[in-house]
Structure formats: C-alpha cells, structure tokens
Amino acid sequence: MKEIKGFSANGYVASVIFIAIALACLSQFNPVNGSSILFVLLAVLSVACLAGLFMVQPNQGRVLTLFGSYVGTVKENGLRWTVPFFIRRNISLRLRNFESNKIKVNDAHGNPIEIATVVVWSVNDTAEAVFEVDDYESFVNIQSEAALRNMSSAYPYDQHDGDEIALRSHPIQVSEALKTEIQDRLAKAGVKVHEARISHLAYASEIASAMLQRQQASAIIAARQKIVDGAVGMVELALSRLSEREIVELDEERKAAMVSNLLVVLCAEQNTQPVVNAGSLY
Structure with missing residues (x-):
C-alpha cells in the first residue's frame, strides 16, 4: 500500500463557514413557523461538521481512514478540516535515533566481538508504516539489530590482507554496507535510513587479552621489519660510498664483518658499546 494525498481544506476558512451557517440558521428560527425545524437541523449539522477540524504540526502527518479503508494522508501544516467521519492517526515524520544494545557476534574469522550501532531514520511512507507492519518503531529496532548481526559476520574485526575490508580499519565502507543492509530490511515499512554507523566495537571479554597480545606482536613485527x-x-649506502670514494678497500670477509657490525648497531634495542681498534687495520 502506497501513500496518497488525503482530502483536507483550510481549517480556519471551514470553521468560519460552518459557524456562519449555524448562526444564520439559528437567526431564522421561529417556533410558529414549521420550517424552523429545518433551520435547526442545518445549524446542528454545521456545528457537527466542526468535529472535522484537526491540527497538523510541522514534520507530522495524519493518516485518514474511513470504516477501515485508507483514504489518504494529510501533511499540510496548520489547522485543517476533513470529513468528520474520517479517523485521523498522527504519524511523526521527524528524524529519530535508534541506538542498539551491545550484542555479541562472531566476525568473518569466527572471533567473538561486541558491537553496537546508531541508526538515524524517519518515516518516508505513512501508509506503509501504519498498514504494512504491526508496530513500525519496534520493527525498526528489531530489523536494525538483525542487520547488524548479519553485516558483522561478513567482515573481520582487524585487517590482515592488504585489500581486506575490516570493521575497525574501514569505518566508512562498513557504515555504508550497514546502511544498505538496514534500508533493504526497512523499505517495506515505509522507513528511510539516513545514517547508520558503529557506535561500539571491541573484542569479547574472553579473548580481549589474547587479541591485545596479538595486536602488540603484529605491531612489533611491523616495526622490526621497517627497522631492518x-x-x-x-649499510648498502655506506659500502657504496666507501667504494666510490676509495676511502678503504675491503675484501669480502671484512665487508661481511662490517655489514654484521652495522646491522647490530642499527637494529639493536639498546645502545651498543663501541670497541676502538688502536692498532693496525689488519
């Protein structure tokens, strides 16, 4: 069921017209004249029509139904008037935030993680929101958490390969994937998702310590690799400069010794203790 525009008129104009009709009919009332009953009925009917007045606030809509049938939605702001028999249900069109609870799921590598999301959404189609689902607010909450679970299992927590998208290292790509996943689930409820992002992400408590050690080890290995x-x-530059400037001639054995010493000096974690050779080079 798609949203259609419902019938409504300017409430201020309608109220003036009906009040004027009621006053005019009452002014014609004369107990002696038998036709006065007609004027009284018209006056009562005009006053009863005032029950069709209703107010529409900014960014709100009124869903109109008649004897169980959907007849349209009114979104014009201000005082409006419609057929008094129409039942009017108020629907907010404003932006809303939904923040999920922290849920425990397994990532793409099977590691248990804790994750939560914040979803910014609004009602886009009032007819679908009211008639397609039982409670659209509850539907948004449940489907958002279901989408978060499904999306989390498709990505690893940490990036291990160069082109791999991970939950921690690619927040923009993950947010877009989460937004698309939630929107696909909520489209049938007339809801538009404006933003979806991860608000909490961490390893589960039972593996947090082990994963921290793994991250530290990976960082140490990466740093060591860069140092080496x-x-x-x-070392290559030093040997090349010595050879180009003919400062000293080194055979292969002494080149190997020099390379070993330089690597020890450059890669050692602690300051090295130099040994000064006061005798002959050979």
Missing part, C-alpha cells in the same frame, strides 16, 4: 629495511639500506 632501513638498516639494510643504510
């Missing part, structure tokens, strides 16, 4: 790469480059 830099040290090899510096």
